[in-house]
Amino acid sequence: MARIIVVTSGKGGVGKTTTSAAISMGLAKKGHKTVVIDFDVGLRNLDLIMGCERRVVYDFVNVINGEAALNQALIRDKHCEALSILPASQTRDKDALSLEGVGKILEDLSKDFDYIVCDSPAGIEKGAHLAMYFADDAFIVTNPEVSSVRDSDRMLGLLSSKSRRAELNQEPIKEYLLLSRYSPDRVKLGEMLSVQDVQEILSLHLLGVIPESKSVLNASNSGTPVILDEKSDAGQAYADIVARYLGEDKPHRFIDEKKGLFGKLFGSK
Amino acid sequence: MLTDSEIMTCSAPVLEFKSSTFSVPVIVLSNNDLVAIEEHLRKKNLLAPDFFKNSPVVFDVQLLNQKGISIDIEDLTRVIYQAGMLPIGIRGGDELQNSKARELRIPAYSSLHSVSAESGKKVVQKNTKSATAAESPTTLIITHPVRSGQRVYATGDLIILAQVSAGAEILAEGNVHVYNTLRGRVLAGVQGNTEARIFCSDLQAELISIAGNYKISEDLNDSIRNKPVQVYLQEHSLIIKDIL
Numbered sequence: 001m002a003r004i005i006v007v008t009s010g011k012g013g014v015g016k017t018t019t020s021a022a023i024s025m026g027l028a029k030k031g032h033k034t035v036v037i038d039f040d041v042g043l044r045n046l047d048l049i050m051g052c053e054r055r056v057v058y059d060f061v062n063v064i065n066g067e068a069a070l071n072q073a074l075i076r077d078k079h080c081e082a083l084s085i086l087p088a089s090q091t092r093d094k095d096a097l098s099l100e101g102v103g104k105i106l107e108d109l110s111k112d113f114d115y116i117v118c119d120s121p122a123g124i125e126k127g128a129h130l131a132m133y134f135a136d137d138a139f140i141v142t143n144p145e146v147s148s149v150r151d152s153d154r155m156l157g158l159l160s161s162k163s164r165r166a167e168l169n170q171e172p173i174k175e176y177l178l179l180s181r182y183s184p185d186r187v188k189l190g191e192m193l194s195v196q197d198v199q200e201i202l203s204l205h206l207l208g209v210i211p212e213s214k215s216v217l218n219a220s221n222s223g224t225p226v227i228l229d230e231k232s233d234a235g236q237a238y239a240d241i242v243a244r245y246l247g248e249d250k251p252h253r254f255i256d257e258k259k260g261l262f263g264k265l266f267g268s269k
Numbered sequence: 270m271l272t273d274s275e276i277m278t279c280s281a282p283v284l285e286f287k288s289s290t291f292s293v294p295v296i297v298l299s300n301n302d303l304v305a306i307e308e309h310l311r312k313k314n315l316l317a318p319d320f321f322k323n324s325p326v327v328f329d330v331q332l333l334n335q336k337g338i339s340i341d342i343e344d345l346t347r348v349i350y351q352a353g354m355l356p357i358g359i360r361g362g363d364e365l366q367n368s369k370a371r372e373l374r375i376p377a378y379s380s381l382h383s384v385s386a387e388s389g390k391k392v393v394q395k396n397t398k399s400a401t402a403a404e405s406p407t408t409l410i411i412t413h414p415v416r417s418g419q420r421v422y423a424t425g426d427l428i429i430l431a432q433v434s435a436g437a438e439i440l441a442e443g444n445v446h447v448y449n450t451l452r453g454r455v456l457a458g459v460q461g462n463t464e465a466r467i468f469c470s471d472l473q474a475e476l477i478s479i480a481g482n483y484k485i486s487e488d489l490n491d492s493i494r495n496k497p498v499q500v501y502l503q504e505h506s507l508i509i510k511d512i513l
Binding site: 150151153154156157158160161172200201203 | 414415416419436437452
């Protein structure tokens with residue numbers, strides 16, 4: 001049985017798709033058979049970030065409607081054999097998804113894959129609901145600012161009441177916090193919430209902090225998940241997150257200010 | 270420029286509707302003999318003149334109707350007025366009696382065992398409602414965080430052992446205890462229990478209310494924020510005090 005992970009946030013633009021692409025690639029690179037599904041029907045982005053937009057023939061909605069077989073719609077990633085992508089339909093909207101249809105596809109995928117990563121759309125409506133409904137684990141992507149934190153809190157409430165695990169009275173979804181676009185310098189200036197602030201509001205297990213980084217935009221534009229950019233801070237942050245999720249003990253990084261050249265030379269702190 | 274009256278309307282609404290419960294004596298009639306009724310009321314009046322003087326009363330004609338005895342509502346209200354009491358309602362009347370009462374500007378209350386046949390369905394509903402209300406209120410214990418957008422309602426006391434997030438709403442007919450940070454909206458005694466209290470170990474609430482009397486976050490001053498407090502009602506105003 002595959003483990004189903006939903007990457008969600010409530011708020012848009014916080015880095016759900018970037019995170020979905022990075023962690024699915026991370027899991028696949030560790031040798032786990034992984035599929036990442038774009039639930040953002042009508043606003044298809046994942047294929048761009050994964051660099052496979054020119055290979056999309058069939059999509060998620062085609063499979064739900066029985067117009068294509070699952071194998072026809074799955075796109076094998078160029079960088080990693082173990083990773084597949086199920087793109088969203090750009091010409092439809094969220095109403096094209098159905099609970100039974102999604103459930104059936106996830107069940108079928110569960111037979112062949114170890115991890116299923118569901119890239120949730122923003123909002124709390126149908127698309128987001130279906131993305132999280134069948135989840136076993138939830139990655140809550142939050143930016144260090146109040147509206148994002150509030151929306152994440154709302155999402156956590158839905159995870160604990162409107163998911164399959166909640167409705168069947170099973171063990172609740174495991175929730176992990178991913179704090180993205182974090183800038184220690186701005187936290188120090190009081191322009192951004194700190195890790196502690198966010199954790200106090202959400203009281204959630206912190207899986208990792210992803211620093212604000214130019215490499216994320218570069219990676220998106222070039223269609224390679226940022227985790228493949230091993231030199232970049234964001235890439236390393238995602239690698240740490242995947243490792244921690246798989247049970248490795250990695251100390252948190254990118255929480256404190258970067259030491260400047262001066263600081264490094266004199267070894268302050 | 271704003272005139273004084275405009276400023277007034279900006280700052281406070283003209284009126285507010287609030288829910289309250291009153292205890293009112295009910296005169297249950299078992300005879301249509303107005304003379305006997307008048308005599309009985311007079312005697313009662315002598316026993317406790319201050320108590321019944323200008324006291325609002327509801328008269329209940331259900332028993333009369335069950336026995337098939339008719340009574341003139343207009344005469345009856347006159348007798349009650351003469352006894353120094355103010356009738357504010359009729360209960361258990363049939364349609365004719367109720368409409369007569371309405372003409373006299375006396376509202377009609379439905380009864381649990383109304384005699385009119387067409388209200389039979391209503392009677393059943395009433396009965397089930399009173400049956401559930403009669404169930405002993407239960408204490409609800411919540412151990413997981415109450416997140417933004419979630420609502421929790423307890424018919425008795427509500428005890429929460431985790432945080433209550435901003436944007437969450439917790440309501441109880443009895444007391445509310447939150448043994449963690451309280452950031453959401455909290456309403457105790459929602460059915461009008463003015464004795465209900467709110468306890469929390471870190472007050473950052475958006476709104477606190479007991480039996481319809483409320484304060485919003487802006488009204489909370491720093492001396493009681495971010496610390497363990499209890500909230501109770503004293504003469505229609507909320508008192509917030511340190512527990513420790």
